[in-house]
Amino acid sequence: MESSKNYKVTVYVTYKESVLDPQGQAVQGAIERMGYEGIDSVRIGKYFEITAHAEDGKSLEETVDAICDKLLANPNMETYRYEITHAETDGAQA
Amino acid sequence: MESSKNYKVTVYVTYKESVLDPQGQAVQGAIERMGYEGIDSVRIGKYFEITAHAEDGKSLEETVDAICDKLLANPNMETYRYEITHAETDGAQA
Numbered sequence: 001m002e003s004s005k006n007y008k009v010t011v012y013v014t015y016k017e018s019v020l021d022p023q024g025q026a027v028q029g030a031i032e033r034m035g036y037e038g039i040d041s042v043r044i045g046k047y048f049e050i051t052a053h054a055e056d057g058k059s060l061e062e063t064v065d066a067i068c069d070k071l072l073a074n075p076n077m078e079t080y081r082y083e084i085t086h087a088e089t090d091g092a093q094a
Numbered sequence: 095m096e097s098s099k100n101y102k103v104t105v106y107v108t109y110k111e112s113v114l115d116p117q118g119q120a121v122q123g124a125i126e127r128m129g130y131e132g133i134d135s136v137r138i139g140k141y142f143e144i145t146a147h148a149e150d151g152k153s154l155e156e157t158v159d160a161i162c163d164k165l166l167a168n169p170n171m172e173t174y175r176y177e178i179t180h181a182e183t184d185g186a187q188a
């Protein structure tokens with residue numbers, strides 16, 4: 001508790017460009033069979049909305065990096081990126 | 095082909111707030127068991143990166159709305175939002 005602040009973390013995990021995404025191709029095929037035109041490619045990723053508290057953004061970043069590397073993304077096939085924002089309960093917004 | 099422009103569409107599909115997300119809770123539990131502190135909640139969504147071409151943004155929006163409603167999201171349990179941006183091959187950026 002002490003002086004910890006609330007944060008919202010959004011993590012995006014996607015396949016690396018070099019990795020085929022058969023699920024995305026299946027969705028693209030379904031879109032075509034439904035008769036919609038103009039969709040050239042579909043790639044599917046995962047999306048994590050996390051609420052967290054931490055002393056400061058830097059210590060939270062270290063935690064999020066570790067969680068992504070060890071749990072949320074498979075570093076052999078996937079890449080990740082994330083955004084950290086202050087949650088509304090903490091007035092200041094960087 | 096004609097005068098169609100290239101677009102990038104990013105679709106985010108998440109469970110409605112009122113719907114439990116057991117997969118997200120499982121991830122949160124795993125994070126705790128790994129010893130990381132400060133993670134208060136995790137919700138998991140899907141994320142689609144789509145490349146498309148269309149006459150204009152408005153006609154593409156209609157297509158994307160229909161695809162989301164009929165294929166990408168389950169309207170009973172999920173909500174979606176999306177962003178449409180011009181792809182780089184088309185110089186102008188709104």
